[in-house]
Amino acid sequence: MTTSTTYSEASPDKPVNSATRVATASFIGTAIEFYDFYVYATAAALVIGPVFFPQTSGTAQMLSAFLTFGIAFLARPLGSFLFGHFGDRVGRKSTLVASLLLMGVCTTLIGVLPGYATIGAWAPILLCVLRFGQGLGLGGEWGGAALLATENAPKGKRAWYGMFPQLGPSIGFLAANGLFLILAMSLTDEQFRSWGWRIPFLLSAALVMVGLYVRLKLEETPVFAKAIAQHERVKMPIVELFSQYWAPMLLGAASMVVCYALFYISTVFSLSYGVSTLGYTRETFLGLLCFAVLFMAAATPLSAWASDRYGRKPVLIVGGVLAVLSGFLMEPLLTQGSTWGVALFLCIELFLMGVTFAPMGALLPELFPTRVRYSGASAAYNLGGIVGASAAPFFAQKLVSMGGLSWVGGYVSGAAILSLIAVLCLKETREADLNKVV
Template sequence: MSTSTYAASGTDQPLNSTARVATASFIGTAIEFYDFYVYATAAALVIGPVFFPQGSATAQMLSAFLTFGIAFLARPLGSALFGHFGDRVGRKSTLVASLLLMGICTTLIGVLPGYDQIGAWAPILLCVLRFGQGLGLGGEWGGAALLATENAPKGKRAWFGMFPQLGPSIGFLAANGLFLSLAVLLSDEQFRAWGWRLPFLLSALLVMVGLYVRLKLEETPVFAKAMAQHERLKLPLVELFAQYWRPMLLGAASMVVCYALFYISTVFSLSYGVATLGYSRESFLGMLCFAVLFMALATPISAALSDRFGRKPVLVLGGVLAIASGFAMEPLLTQGSTTSVALFLSIELFLMGFTFAPMGALLPELFPTRVRYTGASAAYNLGGIVGASAAPFAAQKLVSLGGLSWVGGYVSAAALLSVLAVLCLKETRNEDLSLVK
């Protein structure tokens, strides 16, 4: 493969090197998902007592999970906002802006006083910053996926689209690894007083690295060609809902299984494992760090398979296995064996990586260039409302009503929804992204 990609119009103008595309699409999503997972982990461990000290431990946990869900409600708005500018102005500048917003909000959460210091303002400001996190992430993934796929050579879009899909694994590993280190090095009192803030503050340094990489980028060749042919729309969102609402909704439904697998097996399971199963915070975080390696392993495997056999066969296979995995939740988590818990987490996160990897190519392939940023982002983030925003909260309610088997049923139902949506989509492996549809 040559060291540079070239404009799709056939000019000799070199654009982004393969290494630069891979690095920029990967590092941005790794940082953004690090920011997001830092909050998810903190929500399971400490957000409730610090910002919602009144009420029982269960009420605190439910309040923390509600603030967790706020960001998912903001993500579709972020996809509309950043998607508009991404389709109007370009992928590069929009990706820089989304990264900045996410990093600033995450850092500010790290210095936000708790309820004991500023009273009701603490949870209010927390919700505002959490909303900002959601806006930023709403614009991040779509741009990173387009950066990868619009620079990809023929027949390699899923492989290139894998790089932003690896970001969540590394971001999660970094976030939980840091929390694990703090759990080992600090006492519970120190961790609750100030230690939990350190991962949020570290985000500022990571964002500087991400900005440096992204500012070195050139615009993608597919978008540059579209602009040369005057294909820019005044309101991409209007055309998306007018002409491409069906692939947007089916794409969103196909994403639900990814979100449900991930957030049930991490955020809910972490809370349940510590509060109910009796694991220490550091031991359960250690199991999650081990299990997420299987998510990272599944990502390139699934990407390579979807380039060879198509997106639909790989996603249907992963979805069917995910349906079956829901039935394994109660027996594996209630055996009282660390091995069985680690096995369940590893299975769920492997399946998450397996179903998540092809999405980096599939969702951009569903839309023409002029609405691709908006459409891919909208599908990705609308799926999060169904699959993730309420998942930890709903799981907490379901386990109190019917036990873990009901939570497993939630996972299976989410996977069934995604399988049905994928079956309704056309195969997109051979789509030409530079063509107007």
Template structure:
């Protein structure tokens, strides 16, 4: 059936969704959810192994902890399918609220979960279940936040608005690591392992309440509201995405690989390696990471501004090329024995992560039409995590025992090359109309 209704433009924004409110809601939700995710990542590098997998050597404990870390990345594509379905069928706002609740409840429950010494094998089993819940929640979070920002953006500023959910990871990581750093300075090792590590998980409940308050005050995005009015929704968004839009979904996922590899190798793996092999204390390495992540936060608005001005592809191709070269710097910088060299490596990797990550807030939504945009963008974002992040710390731990840090740096370079080739295969999306149906 053909409709004569005038297509909406990106300026048809409900009065309730002011630019400041959209920016705040898209930013605060991803900041809270990534805080939850990074709290677990930091705990996995420091304490999850001894508490939940006490049997075996320290290496076996670390590998087990990294396996639980990867479980959430396997759950994230399922979360993107589940929340994407409802996001494309019911709306962006309600789906974002549900994903935030699931993530927050899972994280808080990890904070009260007894260890192996108390309940035996039930401890790691329940940990894996809650970690799966974290992955489901985060799988639906990013796509909705990116759509909230980009579908409310004025013309020519989609990457700038799409930057706000991309800033969430920097702030979430800084909050998580800063809290762990404070605990490491205030508590001794026995106190930290006994109960101190649980505090960041429990604080998630407070943060989620704040996030819910902000998001419940939003109105539905204008692009989706107009699509509903024109009855353009599809019954099974996932089926349509897989059958009609599989190519942009696959290329978008591969373009994301570099972001994940840069981040999780330079944080989770490097933190574990720095404490166990390079002889740094928890607090000193966490301090270096807190400093380095500031460069990720600085790179995010710079890259967003550049991608609005010059296009998504040129910025991403430059970032991927530099990331390929950065892999070769890992071994010489981390093994030099200098804290300055280690901090330089972390700062460079996280700067490049922010530089390649920022344009994705606009690029991935621009790859899909309105009726499958939540599903498609979320699927691309989270499928990239399986390749670039789910097993990255685990494989890096294996690679370093086989060939040293040079092999781990090679992993980063290969991941960046994969993304560079994917971006080359994509068309420029800067001028696409988000109100289009096909």
């Protein structure tokens, strides 16, 4: 089929998911998945280096930990292609369940993985394998959650519905960092490094069971159900995606770069820098991050509402311009020696993360037709992570040693400029019809 097809409002005789069930399932899955991911990010900044790379210097330990952090981002595009294929061929629901299960299993196994002192070189090798599995799982998670929300959304409310998976990261991050904060306050450094850091990883198993229960109660989205009824699925969605929709995929990926850079520079790198260089205790800086992430959570619904009201592009352009300017605040706010300055920087960056991230729950699915939407939205989302997040903490550690925090701030501003250019090249998608198959 080469012409555009739009289905009528009549849908197959299947139960319709309630708004509450859609919001809960799309939110809770991403919250759990990002909890898993952020648990590792926090552990990488605090303890992964000494436990798995003790034979190196302190700086080398940190760089090695950040490299293992980046492995998952390299795996995420592969996960988006793998789960995207089945999401476009088999359905959104079953693919979402599989991605959540993979992520949860890998996270739990990291919690029981012996350190270098016990099994030697096998420890970092197995850590990298499990980290790769985490990335595969998360690569398939977000796209399915976003489609679950937007393909069930009423007209004019796609960004609002797409906001629910975008809220998941805020809650997942708050839960992960909050738990590490409690552990830091309850345990000695020796207890934390010996066994305490494993507790958040092991708790993932219980959280995954909750997420699986919620998602197994869902019905397939009505948009995909219509595609099945009309036999409008392709055998190899990834082939069609790269041959016909490579431009929106790459522009969508570039538009995501600023979100990743804002988040991972202000959390993973700043946590490491704050503890090792600025002299903050773990619990103090984790407390600051838990406070700042509330601003990200508050910005998410505001930005989603605005993008339904005024369009995706105006909101993203405003957020992008502010993100460019925010890069210049990093050095003065973090080096002036006051806690309020550090808190202000973290709040600004995470608020802007929420502003630029919220519209993506609707924008990326709107760039692609039903037959390749899971693959396209997932690929755009995760390819952006390679530039904006995978090596961000690693490069930031290198940049700060070469030229100071102003160079790291320049990294944030550069990422924002790249995303601004991509957004300006995209068409406005607020009025896009998600029922279109091709």
